[in-house]
Amino acid sequence: METFAVPMPGTQSGVGMAPPAQPGAALPAPAAGGPDYRIGLMLPLHSDALRQHADALRAGFMAAWERDREGVAVTLIETGDAAQDVLAAYTAALEQQDMIVGPLARSAVTAVAASPLVSKPTIALNHPDGRGETALPPQMLVVGLSVEDEARQSADWAAREHPGAVAYILSSTAQYQRRSAAAFAAQWQRLGGSAKIAELNVLNGYLSDGELVALRARLQSEPSAVLFAGLDADQARQLRVALSAPPLGELAIYGTSSLNPGKARQLPGPELDGVHLLDLPWQLQRDHPAVMVYPQLAAKDADLERVYALGIDAFRVAREIARAGQRKSPARFKLDGVTGLLDVRFGDGPASFERREQAAIYKDGVPVPVQP
Numbered sequence: 001m002e003t004f005a006v007p008m009p010g011t012q013s014g015v016g017m018a019p020p021a022q023p024g025a026a027l028p029a030p031a032a033g034g035p036d037y038r039i040g041l042m043l044p045l046h047s048d049a050l051r052q053h054a055d056a057l058r059a060g061f062m063a064a065w066e067r068d069r070e071g072v073a074v075t076l077i078e079t080g081d082a083a084q085d086v087l088a089a090y091t092a093a094l095e096q097q098d099m100i101v102g103p104l105a106r107s108a109v110t111a112v113a114a115s116p117l118v119s120k121p122t123i124a125l126n127h128p129d130g131r132g133e134t135a136l137p138p139q140m141l142v143v144g145l146s147v148e149d150e151a152r153q154s155a156d157w158a159a160r161e162h163p164g165a166v167a168y169i170l171s172s173t174a175q176y177q178r179r180s181a182a183a184f185a186a187q188w189q190r191l192g193g194s195a196k197i198a199e200l201n202v203l204n205g206y207l208s209d210g211e212l213v214a215l216r217a218r219l220q221s222e223p224s225a226v227l228f229a230g231l232d233a234d235q236a237r238q239l240r241v242a243l244s245a246p247p248l249g250e251l252a253i254y255g256t257s258s259l260n261p262g263k264a265r266q267l268p269g270p271e272l273d274g275v276h277l278l279d280l281p282w283q284l285q286r287d288h289p290a291v292m293v294y295p296q297l298a299a300k301d302a303d304l305e306r307v308y309a310l311g312i313d314a315f316r317v318a319r320e321i322a323r324a325g326q327r328k329s330p331a332r333f334k335l336d337g338v339t340g341l342l343d344v345r346f347g348d349g350p351a352s353f354e355r356r357e358q359a360a361i362y363k364d365g366v367p368v369p370v371q372p
Helices: 053-065 083-096 106-114 145-163 173-190 208-218 233-242 302-326
Strands: 037-043 073-076 098-102 120-126 138-142 166-171 196-197 225-230 276-281 331-337 340-346 352-356 360-365 364-368
Touching: 037 083, 037 106, 037 302, 037 331, 053 073, 053 276, 073 083, 073 276, 073 331, 073 340, 083 098, 106 138, 120 166, 120 302, 145 225, 145 276, 166 208, 173 196, 173 225, 208 233, 225 233, 302 331, 302 340
Parallel strands: 037 073, 037 098, 098 120, 120 138, 166 196, 166 225
Antiparallel strands: 276 360, 331 340, 340 352, 360 364
């Protein structure tokens, strides 16, 4: 993989639902006669940084439970940020619950995964640090959303449509953008392609004009290029405007859900028209059968909407694993979920989980679902 420099000027080249309950509010009581299965939902509702996300996930999980609650009791377990706090809560929950859904924070998932405690089904809501480097406990399944997974799927899509192309991979210095760019580059190379990667400087929300001019010149000398924009939606709009004039106006651009700011902050105008991205059915397909049956979250933040959708699918996965456990059989199933097409295996060796998100292309300022 080549790292290319984009020089600065003068340098050398190189919902429609009720608001969620307050943290700590009691959950509805299970049906009379006692539950067949007990699920502990462990979330960092005492965390200043993650409280909003935790509450959105709780709301999604409970919305799904309301539709399919028979025989299942859910207990909300509130934690903070510290690993010691999470491990203590997890240990206590194992004594009272048949399954734990959580933690949500990456550091907390890492602590639980590295501990010897995981003796019951545990559905982690985020990926641990060093993903892929260390085997997870057999009783742990990770279902968290992942910008890296989106980037790899974007690379697969671009490679199918542009075999043999050179991929120019852009990000800013934001950590999630760096992770996205690195994942796309690794997958592109795995598929046999040539990748060139660069970071763009951002000042007060704006990409550097000088770097965009230099990038344009570089791309004009590479007629077989595709571009991966590991950027946010507004940065991608600036990039597209800078590259809109011939001969780069038809340059294929791919990205992840970060290019979709959601309904509340939809970008006006056609600047992103033609840009390819991946996102959740929850964000792209309001008429999807699985999406329509759940109440919408009244949120102005697209990421909170995605976490709410994760809560819905987390319950549906937990429910299927619980049913299989009651039959004393491994869980092997597929779900047409609100976060994507889910393929799950649990209870027969190491657990596995795959999510395929919905592809879309911007048209008239709106991402429109497509079949890649």
